[in-house]
Amino acid sequence: MTTSAVEPAYQSTAYATRTIPGVFFEQATRSGEREYLRFFRDGSWHGLGWTEMAERARRVACGLIAAGLKPGDHVALMSENRVEWLYCDLAILASGGVTVPIYPSLPARVAGYIADDSKIRLAIVSSEELAAKLTGHDYPSRIFRIDTDISRWVDKKPGAELESELASRLESLTPDRVATVVYTSGTTGDPKGVMLTHRHFVEMGRSSLQAFHLGPDDLILSYLPYSHVLERVDGIFIETMAGCSFWLARGLDTLVEDIQASRPTVMLGVPRVFEKVYEAVFDQVHGQPVYKRAIFRWALGIGAARLHGHPGPWLRLRVRIAEHLVLKSLRTRLTGGRLRFFISGGAPLNEKVEEFFWSLGVKILQGWGLTESTSGVTSNTEEDHRYRTVGKALPGTRIRIEEDGEILVSGPCVMLGYKNRPEATAEAISDGWLKTGDMGFVDSDGFLTITDRKKDLIKTSGGKYVAPLPIESQLENDRYVKASLVVGDQRPYVVALIIPDWEALRADHGLPGEPGSPANDAALRARISATVDEVNTGLASFETVKHFTLLDRDFTEAEGELTPTMKKRRHIIANHFQTQIDAMYSSRKR
Secondary structure (H helix, E strand, O other), X not given: XXXXXXXXXXXXXXOOOOOHHHXXXXXXXXXXXXXXXXXXXXXXXXXXXXXXXXXXXXXXXXXXXXXXXXXXXXXXXXXXXXXXHHHHHHHHHHOOOEEEEOOOOOOHHHHHHHHHHOOEEEEEEOOHHHHXXXXXXXXXXXXXXXXXXXHHHHHOOOOHHHHHHHHHHXXXXXXXXXXXXXXXXXXXXXXXXXXXXXXXXHHHHHHHHHHOOOOOOOEEEEOOOOOOHHHHHHHHHHHHHHOOEEEEOOOHHHHHHHHHHHOOOEEEEOHHHHHHHHXXXXXXXXXXXXXXXXXXXXXXXXXXXXXXXXXXXXXXXXXXXXXXXXXXXXXXXXXXXXXXXXXXXXXXXXXXXXXXXXXXXXXXXXXXXXXXXXXXXXXXXXXXXXXXXXXXXXXXXEEEEOOOOEEEEEOOOOOXXXXXXXXXXXXXXXXXXXXXXXXXXXXXXXXXXXXXXXXXXXXXXXXXXXXXXHHHHHHOOOOOEEEEEEEOOOOOOEEXXXXXXXXXXXXHHOOOOOOOOHHHHHHHHHHHHHHHHHHHOOOOHHHOEEEEXXXXXXXXXXXXXXXXXXXXXXXXXXXXXXXXXXXXXXXXXX
């Protein structure tokens, strides 16, 4: 993947490369009192050094051992992002346990299913509300609260016998022991538990640090959920391996403020977050006087020309002017002024958003992976980047494209298998190759482009296959389209559910920002109709969107329509809006 021969910042040792806690404790010994992370509590930011973080992890590990945790026992970790999540995870692994992260937003039924399926022995939760989600089941047998039980363990130095037992367990850990079972969010059916070993984390860390130049001078602002493998591996573990430091963001609502406070050098994100930034910028710009809007558009155009044009003296002069008038100040406001690059993963990044950040002078590097591949498989890098692709395979990882377009992956990233599901494992992995379910192609230079999900392909009643993702992406390129869903399986033609961006309409046209006015609805419908027509011009006749319906609410996780990582649960959405869909097939009007 990388064009550089620079050695990774992390220099391996026999002890450190063995296990996840081994990597951390070795790096903590090396870093000493240097600050590992900062977190916000009681109205201010607090720092925690590497040594103190390691000591807290050891004390919690001893507490778990005293509570009866045996090597190989599964421990649920159910909490919002907080510093305790990170050292409790380390503690579970150091004591020989297996961490089972559970999203705190999951309903009790799903949380209980995960607890029973993985036979969770103990659980660590951050609130009574979350504890209640795990009660009434055969598992777990005991539940510990972060603010009481865990806090007491951290405050009390363990005895010599417990410390000796912990040291013994650390030494006995092997790379091929299961470290975690991560349950996929599941767009259909019950979630499946992906088993990942210590080796998976460490090998993927070593691979990534050959592609990305990270080290002790880098500061990471962390905000994606730790229950997801993307942030846990690519946002925390790899950077820990490199000796980076962290700020733990307070949440999405204060992300811009936290960026200004921390001034990160690297940030990991998902497309929806970057889309929100993009939308917020344009909403503000559209509220400015005409001359300021014109300057903004001109400066952004010059930024784009800098990327795609020839750097002659006239362009360089205009770039300096654009930087002075718009680009530099906006870049500083959005990134803190020290950012080297964003990494975007978890879903495809909208083309207009990618172009916006690069035109602004902010590198945003798309990558691709999945839970079953220990997160990252491919990525663009600072040195090797191509627009609208998810980059090249990481070192040591191979990809191949099947005849039907499905992407297969092999290498040290491929999961051990699905817990308690040997048949599903055999179906997913064949001769060491993981069937990802994603469709795509590799260009002549090795860059991968994702086109759709195999299971999301629509087969019309005429026998034609339609990939909905590219159509939805084009529709959502329109400023006034917030989200969309293209449907048509076993139907005569394709139709779309479209969610208007009422905030953008209000900012641009002074509309009330909500549906209901016949005049506003008619004007919006005409605008969206024009967008659909434009998208259709680039499609085959059987792919074209024949009808669309405007929805008055967004797809939400609360309604079960989105996974915790904001992926659409297509079948659930279609079921919730079945009446609107059926109406489009009985109507001859758009």
